[in-house]
Amino acid sequence: MCGILGGAWFAGAQIPDVRVERALEQLRFRGPDDRGVEAFACASANVALGHTRLSIIDLSSGGHQPMKTTDGRYVLVFNGEIYNYRELRTELSNAGRVFTTDSDTEVLLAAWEAWGEQVLPRLIGMFSFVLLDQQRATLTCVRDAFGIKPLFYTVEGGQFLFASEVGAIKALKATPMQLDWQRAYDYLVHGDYDSCPSTFFDGVKQLAPGHVMQVDLHTSTLSEPRAWWKPTIKERTDLSFADAAEQVREQFLANIRLHLRSDVALGAALSGGIDSSAVVCSMRHVEPDLPIHTFSYIARDSDVSEEVWVDRVNAHVKARPHKVVVSAEDLVRDLDSMILAQGEPFGSTSIYAQYRVFQLARENGVTVTLDGQGADEMLGGYSGYPGQRLRSLLEKGRVGEAWSFLNEWAQWPGRDRMGGAKRCIAEMTQGSLYQALRSLNGMRRTPEWINREPLIERGILQEFPHQRAEVNESGRRLAAELGLSLTRRGLPALLRHGDRNSMRFSVESRVPFLTLDLVDLLLSLPESYLVSPKGETKSVFRAAMRGIVPDDVLDRRDKIGFATPEQALLGSMIDTIREWLRHDLHLPFFDQAAALREFEMIMAGKKPFSWQVWRWINFCRWHSHFLG
Incomplete structure (x- = not known):
C-alpha cells in the first residue's frame, strides 16, 4: 500500500522539484517505509513520477518504485495490492517472462506489458496506478472497479498533475486551491459528497471508479475518462436459492x-x-x-x-x-x-x-x-431498498407480492409501511416533482443559513443531487440501484x-x-x-x-454499525464548537451567524438534533485548514 504522485510539464516547463518533494511529504503516512521519484523527458513533456511505500508484499528493496520494464519502455507507480499476483506470475512465467522480485508491482508491470488494458478485469485487488509508456509517449491513469484506492488529478496552466491525496495535489500546484461552490452547497444542505468526479476543490477531480484515462505527451491533451468496467444486472435463472448460496459461499x-x-x-x-x-x-x-x-x-x-x-x-x-x-x-x-x-x-x-x-x-x-x-x-443493506424492490415487483405486475412485501418489510425494527410507501413513491418520481416531494418532507433547498443570491450569480444548482440508476432490464430496479451504490x-x-x-x-x-x-x-x-x-x-x-x-x-435484526452517540459527544463541547462556527470563512453564500443561531436552538432542545450540526462543524474546520 502506497502513495503516488507526479505530473507532466509541457512547453519547456521544468519539473518543480521543491513542490514534488513537498507533495511526497504529504503522502508520508501512506508510505513510511520507502520513497522514490524519477524524472523523464518524453516527447514534448517533462514527466515526474513519485511514490511512497508501505511494505506489505516482498518487504525487500525489490518493491521500490517507480518500477521499469527491462527495456525501459514502461514505468509504473502503483498504489494498492494485487491479491492474485501469484497466479498471474505463474501464467506469465510459463510464457517466458523472467521475474527478479517477489512483488505484485513487478507482476502488474509485466501483465500490462503482455496484455495491456485487457488485464484490468483479471486483476483481483485494489489499485490506482499511472503508467508511462515512453515509446508511445502516453501517461495512462487507472483506478480499480470500486474506487477502493484514490486518484486525484488537475490541469493547471496546461500542466497535468496527479496524486493519491488532495493534500499532495495542493503541494504540487503553483497557485492556491479554490472552493468548488457546488460541492460545498451539496454537502452543507443535502449531505452529498463523493458522488461524482468533482471534489470540494475547484478544478480538482478524482478519476471515477472503474475508469481509465490517458495523457498524450505529444499534444499535451487529456482524454475523457472512460469506463473499463460497469456493473451488469442481467438476471440468471439457472440457480436455485440453495445453489446460489453455495456459490456465494465458495466465492x-x-x-x-x-x-x-x-x-x-x-x-x-x-x-x-x-x-x-x-x-x-x-x-x-x-x-x-x-x-x-x-x-x-x-x-x-x-x-x-x-x-x-x-x-x-x-x-x-x-x-x-x-x-x-x-x-x-x-x-x-x-x-x-x-x-x-x-x-x-x-x-x-x-x-x-x-x-x-x-x-x-x-x-x-x-x-x-x-x-x-x-x-x-x-446485498441490500440495512433497509433493503424497499422503494426499488417494490417498483421491481410492480413493473412485473406482481401487485399482491408487492403489498405482501411491504407488510413483511415493515415488521423489522426501524421500519414502517408509510416509510416504505414513501420510498416507493420517491423511486417512481423525478425532476421537479421529486424535488417538491423532498420539500414536503421537510428537506429545504435554501435553509435560513444559506444566501441564495450569490449561488444564483454563480449558476449553482440548488436542488438535491439526484442520481438515477441505469436500468436496461425490466423489474431489476433493486439490482440497478445496488450497481449505482457500488460505484x-x-x-x-x-x-x-x-x-x-x-x-x-x-x-x-x-x-x-x-x-x-x-x-x-x-x-x-x-x-x-x-x-x-x-x-x-x-x-x-x-x-x-x-x-x-x-x-x-x-439472525440479527438490530445492526447499528460504527455508530457514535453523536448528540452527546457534540453536546459536551458546545463552547469549542461556538468558536469554530464564529471563525469567518468569508463565503457569501454561507450565513454563519444564522447557522450559529440555529446551533444554539438545537443544543437548547428547541429544535430537533440532526447531522446538520456536524456538517457545519466539519465544513468550517476543513475550510480553515485547506482554504483559510
Whole structure:
C-alpha cells in the first residue's frame, strides 16, 4: 500500500522539484517505509513520477518504485495490492517472462506489458496506478472497479498533475486551491459528497471508479475518462436459492483466502454485524491456526453499543480482541488530525470511531486489516431498498407480492409501511416533482443559513443531487440501484473514509467483499435472493454463512454499525464548537451567524438534533485548514 504522485510539464516547463518533494511529504503516512521519484523527458513533456511505500508484499528493496520494464519502455507507480499476483506470475512465467522480485508491482508491470488494458478485469485487488509508456509517449491513469484506492488529478496552466491525496495535489500546484461552490452547497444542505468526479476543490477531480484515462505527451491533451468496467444486472435463472448460496459461499471464502496474503501481521476490523463477523469467522474457517486480532469501537454505556456481539464473535473464533472507547475530549483532540487525513468534509462522527480502530491496530503492531465494507451495497443493506424492490415487483405486475412485501418489510425494527410507501413513491418520481416531494418532507433547498443570491450569480444548482440508476432490464430496479451504490453514490464515500483513516496510521485496509467475481454473481441473482419476500436483507449471504458464522449473529435484526452517540459527544463541547462556527470563512453564500443561531436552538432542545450540526462543524474546520 502506497502513495503516488507526479505530473507532466509541457512547453519547456521544468519539473518543480521543491513542490514534488513537498507533495511526497504529504503522502508520508501512506508510505513510511520507502520513497522514490524519477524524472523523464518524453516527447514534448517533462514527466515526474513519485511514490511512497508501505511494505506489505516482498518487504525487500525489490518493491521500490517507480518500477521499469527491462527495456525501459514502461514505468509504473502503483498504489494498492494485487491479491492474485501469484497466479498471474505463474501464467506469465510459463510464457517466458523472467521475474527478479517477489512483488505484485513487478507482476502488474509485466501483465500490462503482455496484455495491456485487457488485464484490468483479471486483476483481483485494489489499485490506482499511472503508467508511462515512453515509446508511445502516453501517461495512462487507472483506478480499480470500486474506487477502493484514490486518484486525484488537475490541469493547471496546461500542466497535468496527479496524486493519491488532495493534500499532495495542493503541494504540487503553483497557485492556491479554490472552493468548488457546488460541492460545498451539496454537502452543507443535502449531505452529498463523493458522488461524482468533482471534489470540494475547484478544478480538482478524482478519476471515477472503474475508469481509465490517458495523457498524450505529444499534444499535451487529456482524454475523457472512460469506463473499463460497469456493473451488469442481467438476471440468471439457472440457480436455485440453495445453489446460489453455495456459490456465494465458495466465492466469498476464495476471496478471504486471497486477501490473507501478506508478509506482515494482519487482523480484522470487527463491528459485530453480519458483514465484519462473516469476515472474521471466514478467516478462522479457511485458516484454522491463524492468530486473529480484532479491533473494535465500543460505545460503552450507550444504546448504540455493539459490544455483546463483538464478544460473541471473538469467543466463537478464539480471537484476541482489542477495543477502543472514545470520549468528547478525544474527539476534540483528534478532530483536526482526522480532517487533515480525510482531505475533504465527511458525513458524521461515526468516521471517528473508524479512525480510532485503525489507530488501535497500528498501536498493536498490525499493518493489514480485513473489513466488511461493500456488503451493504451488494446485498441490500440495512433497509433493503424497499422503494426499488417494490417498483421491481410492480413493473412485473406482481401487485399482491408487492403489498405482501411491504407488510413483511415493515415488521423489522426501524421500519414502517408509510416509510416504505414513501420510498416507493420517491423511486417512481423525478425532476421537479421529486424535488417538491423532498420539500414536503421537510428537506429545504435554501435553509435560513444559506444566501441564495450569490449561488444564483454563480449558476449553482440548488436542488438535491439526484442520481438515477441505469436500468436496461425490466423489474431489476433493486439490482440497478445496488450497481449505482457500488460505484457512484454510497460506497465511494465509505471507501474514502476507510482509505484515509487507515492510511493515516499506515495501515492497509482490505475489503474482501469487493471483487468483480462476487459482485457479478450477486447482481445477477433474482432480487428476492438478496432481499427476501419477508424483508430480510442479505438473505442469500446469511444462508451462505450458515455453519461458519453463529446463527444468532446471522439472525440479527438490530445492526447499528460504527455508530457514535453523536448528540452527546457534540453536546459536551458546545463552547469549542461556538468558536469554530464564529471563525469567518468569508463565503457569501454561507450565513454563519444564522447557522450559529440555529446551533444554539438545537443544543437548547428547541429544535430537533440532526447531522446538520456536524456538517457545519466539519465544513468550517476543513475550510480553515485547506482554504483559510
